Amino acid sequence: MSTPTGFMEYKRELPADREPLTRILDWEEFHQHFSEDKIRTQGSRCMDCGTPYCHTGIELNGHTSGCPVNNLIPEWNNLVYRGLWKEALDRLHKTNNFPEFTGRVCPAPCEGACTVGLIGEPVAIKSIEQAIIDKGFDEGWVVAKAPATRTGKKVAVVGSGPAGMAAAAQLNKVGHEVTVYERADRIGGLLTYGIPSMKLDKGVVQRRVDLMEAEGVKFVTNTEIGKDISTHQLQQDFDAVILAGGATKPRDIPMEGRELGGIMYAMDYLTQNTKSYLDSALADGQYVNAEGMDVIVIGGGDTGTDCVATALRHKCNSVTQFGTHAKGPEERNESSNPWPQFPTVYTLDYGHEEAKALYGHDPREFSVLTKKFVGDENGHVKELHTVQIQRKIVDGVKVYEEIPGTEKVYPAQLVLIAVGFEGPELGLIAEFGLEQDRYTNVKAQYGKYQTSVEGVFAAGDIRRGQSLIVWAINEGREAAREVDKYLMGASILP
Incomplete structure (x- = not known):
């Protein structure tokens, strides 16, 4: 525990955004940053509850409660309070591949489930998360880490949004050769084109893409599976396929x-x-x-x-x-x-x-x-x-x-x-011959992600329907684990 009385001694504070009448004159990010001292003070408000709910990631009353990627929130809050920023970054990356995205655009269901919120204002978890990863990049701690060895197995990921990127990052980490296909001209899916630049600067997205490329992930843009490359050819060329194309059919x-x-x-x-x-x-x-x-x-x-x-x-x-x-x-x-x-x-x-x-x-x-x-x-x-x-x-x-x-x-x-969106576009699903659920999403059990076609998996909005970025990261990570099991018989991925 940072301090047993931190939540009583200090009020919740958030970094002030840029002034509204100034920021509407440009397309730059409106987020601003706290000083390290202020962030450490906010970290001290975390109680390290005996049974914390901030990291649970469950559905209650139609909304997400707690963090779907099960971030170890009390742990990195404490590390920040103690000034151990690099250790906090390591802890954060254990559960979240892209905290620079979630720290900016996630609605923070973790804060809604914070125990301090029972009696007052919750801990400023989201701001602390962003501060950790931004400091990590500023200090040069976030660097490319290519796998020491390769398995010889090849995996195709269709769609480069948060689910596809998370799956690719995890599979590459254990040595598989991963190729991500994106039909748009830039990588990132909704991170790039679905969220405006003032909310999520595209340099932040490209910075992570560059890191993943340096680690060995191959990205292919302007390529639509089912048109530019047939689904049959994809299955011939790769040992496994993950569909992460999102739910892009507008209502x-x-x-x-x-x-x-x-x-x-x-x-x-x-x-x-x-x-x-x-x-x-x-x-x-x-x-x-x-x-x-x-x-x-x-x-x-x-x-x-x-x-x-x-x-x-x-x-x-x-x-x-x-x-x-x-x-x-x-x-x-x-x-x-x-x-x-x-x-x-x-x-x-x-x-x-x-x-x-x-x-x-x-x-x-x-x-x-x-x-x-x-x-x-x-x-x-x-x-x-x-x-x-x-x-x-x-x-x-x-x-x-x-x-x-x-x-x-x-x-x-x-x-x-x-x-909102009605569900995924149906062309690719039909060409693969995949079963769908009653909402037209690809049918694949949560936690397993295997579709009705051997060697083809589905993760993110294409499987669960329109949802949060943090759920997409959760499913991309878990689908990677299941693909690794499929290819290798077992997996060390979480």
């Missing part, structure tokens, strides 16, 4: 006016913007520019928030984010949302903070249902018609009940649909 909202111009999927909007930014600092114009537009984002999740932040940087005229969920309470409801469940409370994410600073109010509208889109004489969207709703559970099924008299019209020249 639509079919309704009157959906065919109008100016309505697009959120992920297309974000991807185009990031690619143009990386290719040319947006000079090529190969993206949808929201400048001067009234923007409506339909969907209350992280992707929708990223759209809000992106539209602000385009200098939109206004931006509003719709959610069908009700506004959360200011404090955790102990009866319906008790610890260690993830606290479903009202918070402002970074994009909401920016919009509030610019316009003076939270850009979100809660309990709103879009009824139809209306276009102008050129077939382009000009407005949305909505109604307020109340969500109820009837016979165990979630239903939305419209509230009469709450109809409203919003002007809009750009509408971004961010209501």
